[in-house]
Amino acid sequence: MDYKETLDFALYLDAKDELKGYRNQFHIPLQRNGEEHIYMCGNSLGLQPKITKDFLNQELDDWATFGVEGHFQAKNPWMPYHEFLTESYARIVGAKQSEVVAMNTLTVNLHLMMVSFYRPTAKKHKIIIEEDAFPSDIYAVESQIEHHGFSAASSLIKLKSRDGESSIRTEDIAEIIAKDEGEIALIMLGGVNYYTGQVFDFERITKIAHSKGINVGFDLAHAAGNIKLELHEWGVDFAVWCSYKYLNSGPGSVAGAFIHEKHHHSNLPRFAGWWGHNKEDRFKMPDSFLPINTAEGWQLSNPPILSLAAIRASLSIFDEVGMDKLLDKSKELTGYLLFLLSTINSERISIITPKERGCQLSIRVENGNKKLFGSITEKGVIADWRDPDVIRIAPVPLYNSFEDVFKFYTILKDAL
Ligand SMILES: *Cc1c(COP(=O)(O)O)cnc(C)c1O
Numbered sequence: 001m002d003y004k005e006t007l008d009f010a011l012y013l014d015a016k017d018e019l020k021g022y023r024n025q026f027h028i029p030l031q032r033n034g035e036e037h038i039y040m041c042g043n044s045l046g047l048q049p050k051i052t053k054d055f056l057n058q059e060l061d062d063w064a065t066f067g068v069e070g071h072f073q074a075k076n077p078w079m080p081y082h083e084f085l086t087e088s089y090a091r092i093v094g095a096k097q098s099e100v101v102a103m104n105t106l107t108v109n110l111h112l113m114m115v116s117f118y119r120p121t122a123k124k125h126k127i128i129i130e131e132d133a134f135p136s137d138i139y140a141v142e143s144q145i146e147h148h149g150f151s152a153a154s155s156l157i158k159l160k161s162r163d164g165e166s167s168i169r170t171e172d173i174a175e176i177i178a179k180d181e182g183e184i185a186l187i188m189l190g191g192v193n194y195y196t197g198q199v200f201d202f203e204r205i206t207k208i209a210h211s212k213g214i215n216v217g218f219d220l221a222h223a224a225g226n227i228k229l230e231l232h233e234w235g236v237d238f239a240v241w242c243s244y245k246y247l248n249s250g251p252g253s254v255a256g257a258f259i260h261e262k263h264h265h266s267n268l269p270r271f272a273g274w275w276g277h278n279k280e281d282r283f284k285m286p287d288s289f290l291p292i293n294t295a296e297g298w299q300l301s302n303p304p305i306l307s308l309a310a311i312r313a314s315l316s317i318f319d320e321v322g323m324d325k326l327l328d329k330s331k332e333l334t335g336y337l338l339f340l341l342s343t344i345n346s347e348r349i350s351i352i353t354p355k356e357r358g359c360q361l362s363i364r365v366e367n368g369n370k371k372l373f374g375s376i377t378e379k380g381v382i383a384d385w386r387d388p389d390v391i392r393i394a395p396v397p398l399y400n401s402f403e404d405v406f407k408f409y410t411i412l413k414d415a416l
Contacts, residue, residue, distance in 0.1 A: 044245065095231050
């Protein structure tokens with residue numbers, strides 16, 4: 001399509017957008033002057049669907065009405081409540097229903113997965129991660145390495161991009177793996193790198209890693225609800241994601257985990273808790289742990305129902321729209337933003353996000369001049385700044401419009 005850098009053209013794209021009605025189903029935060037913010041921060045905290053309140057109220061009402069009996073008597077009984085999310089979660093990450101479970105929070109799940117999938121030996125003890133991974137993920141893998149008596153200095157391999165490039169090439173990962181002499185135990189990458197927005201080649205990386213007996217896990221914090229995922233097909237061993245970014249389930253809400261079915265009957269070590277125990281006799285409280293033979297077998301606790309209710313509310317919208325339509329719009333929206341940015345003639349900004357991406361664009365600001373970010377914030381843009389020099393922008397197909405994208409562009413251009 002021939003894009004134009006005019007408001008009329010943005011409005012024309014909005015008019016023919018099949019998903020335009022969904023914006024109205026979300027609360028868009030207002031500026032002090034009463035106008036809507038240009039919210040480009042769904043990669044950090046997704047907006048609140050208007051129906052979320054009803055889903056929460058249902059559980060509050062049932063708790064008031066039934067007390068503990070709500071585990072069975074509630075309209076949506078709390079005992080199996082996490083199961084109500086399984087089908088939608090499986091669709092979002094491309095998994096079988098037996099392979100996903102809603103539980104805990106992301107970093108907790110990452111640790112639980114490493115308990116099972118990072119089993120270092122004196123020879124095979126190394127983990128590969130991106131150098132610019134989300135710091136929390138680095139803390140998590142380093143602490144696992146140390147927990148097993150190794151040191152990050154000798155056991156952690158950090159993937160770097162080549163000089164002058166900002167994304168990591170799959171061929172460079174392949175080369176590290178090819179040269180491995182049985183020392184790498186695990187590859188754990190952000191499926192979409194949080195900083196650059198790069199999408200990794202899940203399938204190829206998994207395949208080459210497996211050919212060397214290396215386990216592969218992905219952190220999907222920036223991938224779930226943002227890109228097309230086929231975790232089962234790709235044979236990924238495990239994955240974890242949070243639900244409060246693209247999945248719009250509210251701050252700190254319950255996360256998700258994927259464990260490939262090929263591991264369900266294995267006797268991988270795991271940390272156990274009663275919610276992972278065989279459902280038939282969980283309440284007989286037997287002394288020995290008998291895990292459920294699905295991803296549910298990795299659960300520890302009975303989950304926070306209010307948080308699960310918020311996820312259900314949000315996922316009902318994803319179910320209605322479907323990832324395919326969402327991705328079509330996502331490409332258009334980010335494509336239009338990319339076009340608009342390309343018309344700005346300024347040495348002061350450059351895009352570091354490669355074409356393998358979801359909806360996020362990372363804009364590098366020359367000399368890490370944070371004033372630019374300050375001035376767009378003042379004009380009503382909510383985005384985020386990441387040191388040393390990047391503004392991350394995420395036009396989210398469910399609730400952002402082409403008009404948002406156009407307004408963002410105008411504000412940025414003026415600020416420059
Ligand atoms: C958002 C994010 C997290 C956050 O972890 P929590 O356990 O949910 O606090 C971790 N890793 C990545 C890559 C993220 O983007």
